[in-house]
Amino acid sequence: xxxxxxxxxxxxxxxxxxxxxxxxxxxxxxxxxxxxxxxxxxxxxxxxxxxxxxxxxxxxxxxxxxxxxxxxxxxxxxxxxxxxxxxxxxxxxxxxxxxxxxxxxxxxxxxxxxxxxxxxxxxxxxxxxxxxxxxxxxxxxxxxxxxxxxxxxxxxxxxxxxxxxxxxxxxxxxxxxxxxxxxxxxxxxxxxxxxxxxxxxxxxxxxxxxxxxxxxxxxxxxxxxxxxxxxxxxxxxxxxxxxxxxxxxxxxxxxxxxxxxx
Amino acid sequence: xxxxxxxxxxxxxxxxxxxxxxxxxxxxxxxxxxxxxxxxxxxxxxxxxxxxxxxxxxxxxxxxxxxxxxxxxxxxxxxxxxxxxxxxxxxxxxxxxxxxxxxxxxxxxxxxxxxxxxxxxxxxxxxxxxxxxxxxxxxxxxxxxxxxxxxxxxxxxxxxxxxxxxxxxxxxxxxxxxxxxxxxxxxxxxxxxxxxxxxxxxxxxxx
Numbered sequence: 001x002x003x004x005x006x007x008x009x010x011x012x013x014x015x016x017x018x019x020x021x022x023x024x025x026x027x028x029x030x031x032x033x034x035x036x037x038x039x040x041x042x043x044x045x046x047x048x049x050x051x052x053x054x055x056x057x058x059x060x061x062x063x064x065x066x067x068x069x070x071x072x073x074x075x076x077x078x079x080x081x082x083x084x085x086x087x088x089x090x091x092x093x094x095x096x097x098x099x100x101x102x103x104x105x106x107x108x109x110x111x112x113x114x115x116x117x118x119x120x121x122x123x124x125x126x127x128x129x130x131x132x133x134x135x136x137x138x139x140x141x142x143x144x145x146x147x148x149x150x151x152x153x154x155x156x157x158x159x160x161x162x163x164x165x166x167x168x169x170x171x172x173x174x175x176x177x178x179x180x181x182x183x184x185x186x187x188x189x190x191x192x193x194x195x196x197x198x199x200x201x202x203x204x205x206x207x208x209x210x211x212x213x214x215x216x217x218x219x220x221x222x223x224x225x226x227x228x229x230x231x232x233x234x235x236x237x238x239x240x241x242x243x244x245x246x247x248x249x250x251x252x253x254x255x256x257x258x259x260x261x262x
Numbered sequence: 263x264x265x266x267x268x269x270x271x272x273x274x275x276x277x278x279x280x281x282x283x284x285x286x287x288x289x290x291x292x293x294x295x296x297x298x299x300x301x302x303x304x305x306x307x308x309x310x311x312x313x314x315x316x317x318x319x320x321x322x323x324x325x326x327x328x329x330x331x332x333x334x335x336x337x338x339x340x341x342x343x344x345x346x347x348x349x350x351x352x353x354x355x356x357x358x359x360x361x362x363x364x365x366x367x368x369x370x371x372x373x374x375x376x377x378x379x380x381x382x383x384x385x386x387x388x389x390x391x392x393x394x395x396x397x398x399x400x401x402x403x404x405x406x407x408x409x410x411x412x413x414x415x416x417x418x419x420x421x422x423x424x425x426x427x428x429x430x431x432x433x434x435x436x437x438x439x440x441x442x443x444x445x446x447x448x449x450x451x452x453x454x455x456x457x458x459x460x461x462x463x464x465x466x467x468x469x
Contacts, residue, residue, distance in 0.1 A: 012386070013394040013424045015405060052450060057393055082289040086297075088407060088448045108289040110448065132286070135389045135409045178389055209387050231392070261393045261405040 015260050016253070017057035017232035018222065018246050019211060020239050022047060024064040027073045044077060048085050051239070054246040056087065057261060060113065060181075060234060063093035064104075071100075075107045082108025090138055098127050105132055113181055115140040116154040119161055119168075122175060129176025137179075138211070139172040141165075143198065144185040150198070157185055166205065173206040180210050181234065187215030189237075194221055196228035203229035219244065219252035226258060275301045276314040278461060282306040283330040283356075285322025291353070294447035298458050308339040315461040316343050320354025320445055324380065324412070325367030327355050337373055343438075344375070350439045351460040354410060357434065357441030366412050376419060376434065380412040386427045394444075396432050398422030400465060404452040406432075406444040413443050421465065435465045 023030050028042040048059055061081070064074045078091060091104050092113025101112050101124065118125055118139050128137045143152045143165055150165040161168075169180060182202055184195035194212040203210040209231035216222065216235040225233050238244050250260045278300045280288055292302045295317065303311065318340075331337055343350055358364055361372050364380035372379070383390075389411040396404055400421045413430040414420075422433035424444075433456075434441040440460035446453030459465045 012426055013397075014390065014408075014426045015393045015395070017392050079289060082287070083293045086290070086294055086448065086450050086453060088409075106287055108287050110290075133389070134411075135391055178391060207387055209391055231387070259395065 013259075014231075015057075016222075016226040016230070016258055017211075018055075018249060018260075019058045019060055019232050019234040020051045020056045020246065021060045021062060021213075021234050021236040023236070024061050024074075024077070026070050027077050045080050045084050048081055048089070051246065052085060052087050054239075055250050055262065056246045057232070058087055059085070059089040061089060061091045062113070064091045071103075075103060078104055078107040078109050092138070092140060097121075098124055098131075101128050102131070105136055111136050111138050111178070113138040113140045115142065116156075118172065118177075119154050119163075122171065125172060125175040125177055129178070134176045134178035134208075137177045138181050139177040139179075140181040140183065141169065141172075142183045142185050145195070145198070146186070153185065169202050169206050173208045177208055179208055179231075180206060181213060182210055183234075184212075184214040188213075190215050191217035193217070194225040194230065194233060196224050196230075199225055199230045200228040203231070219249045222249055223253055223256050223258070226253070275299070276461075277301045277303060277312070278315040278317060279311075279313040280304045280317045280319060281331075281336060281356075283319065283322060283327045285327055285330070285355075286319070287321075288319055291317060291319050291447040294454060294457055295461070298454060298461075300461065307334050308336060313343075313348065315349040315351065316340065317461075318350070318352045318356030318359070320352075320356045322355055323366055324355055324358060324364035324372070325370040328359050328367075328370050328372060331359060331373070340373070347438050347463075349461045349463045351457065352439070352441040353447070354443060354445060357443060358412065358414060360439065360441060361414055361417075364412055375439070376417060376436065378414050378417045378431075381415045381430075382411060383413055383415070383430055384427050385411070390426050393449075394424045394426060394432075396422040396424055397429075398433065400435070400459075401433070401452075401456060404449075404456070406442075406446065406449040406452055406456070408432075408444045409448075410443060438463055440465050 088110040090111040091109040142157050152165050199212040211232040212225045212230040213234040253260045295302050358380040359372050360375045361378045365382040393405040417431045419434045419436040420431045421435045424432040432443050446456045
């Protein structure tokens with residue numbers, strides 16, 4: 001099996017990706033960002049372009065469509081982002097039916113992230129993959145580790161799913177997901193790094209790419225995750241705070257022997 | 263009936279035709295072309311306007327795109343553009359249709375301008391998604407964004423290859439035709455430069 005580690009990257013021109021996540025509510029980026037150069041730090045388009053400039057490989061906009069009343073605003077925003085951004089972006093949160101998925105892909109999103117809806121109506125994974133291709137479907141899984149057991153949750157981490165986690169990762173790949181966005185809830189907000197063991201085990205078990213999420217605080221956390229088989233790493237806070245730029249993390253990765261896009 | 267002709271007037275903004283094969287949204291490709299200072303016109307059927315370049319976007323299945331191309335007489339339109347020396351840029355499936363066939367829809371013939379077919383490749387993980395560097399004299403050190411399960415494995419007009427599990431053809435160029443397996447409209451500044459070269463016929467100069 002080929003993974004994105006420094007040792008065998010020569011057989012593989014595909015580069016480890018850094019994905020920045022932005023939380024959007026009613027057309028505005030919420031959760032503090034600290035980009036002093038921006039006039040309006042809540043403008044998703046301006047922030048997205050700033051991250052493209054920094055060297056982000058992709059962006060994820062979450063909760064963009066969480067409520068129905070906001071949907072026209074959200075769709076307009078997605079088209080606006082697609083018009084200005086020249087790197088891929090994913091939208092997720094609140095996509096409840098296939099019509100929602102179609103509306104956001106038709107508005108210009110490159111991919112949709114499905115989480116709760118994927119669990120409640122798994123057919124939506126197949127339907128999206130058939131209509132638009134697997135590359136458009138990211139299944140997001142919020143997993144929590146307690147007493148060495150892995151359990152996964154829906155509804156923003158509030159509701160436990162009574163299913164086996166490993167079987168679910170395989171099922172989403174079988175149904176046609178193109179990527180799995182794996183958020184380790186037990187790492188989120190800790191700043192102790194990605195759960196590399198978890199990333200590695202899922203990455204080895206499923207035939208699709210795995211995006212590690214939760215726990216990143218510094219550049220070394222990215223290196224560890226990529227060396228353990230993460231195809232991509234997602235972070236938010238450490239970039240929004242202005243403490244790190246994507247470029248700074250990438251320079252560190254490059255100095256450590258990984259081929260990243262500069 | 264020359265429906266395409268070169269517009270050599272520098273006073274006019276160059277006009278690029280984007281063929282709408284009804285296989286997905288065209289916001290990104292339209293915006294990427296317009297950022298380069300071109301005007302874009304999106305058409306789902308040929309008309310009598312003159313264009314300075316033609317783009318076949320990279321969305322949809324091989325069979326569906328080919329059906330659309332044939333049903334709307336784009337095949338003869340493209341053949342005329344080829345003879346009239348209009349730059350043509352095919353992206354992803356929009357490049358694959360110029361070859362003979364594809365594993366994606368085995369019973370559908372491609373346009374057959376070039377030898378070779380799109381194969382289901384033995385990628386470590388499918389689909390291939392992400393940025394990859396190119397082995398290319400034309401575009402060295404330019405990581406670009408790939409999204410594909412199928413690709414042309416070998417081509418006698420290849421100008422770039424990349425490797426993911428196995429090596430395949432990432433771009434082709436023959437006179438006024440340029441085809442790219444990756445998505446230049448999603449490849450930031452590196453992608454913009456490639457679109458500009460393809461639409462100004464400058465790829466061949468950099469082989």
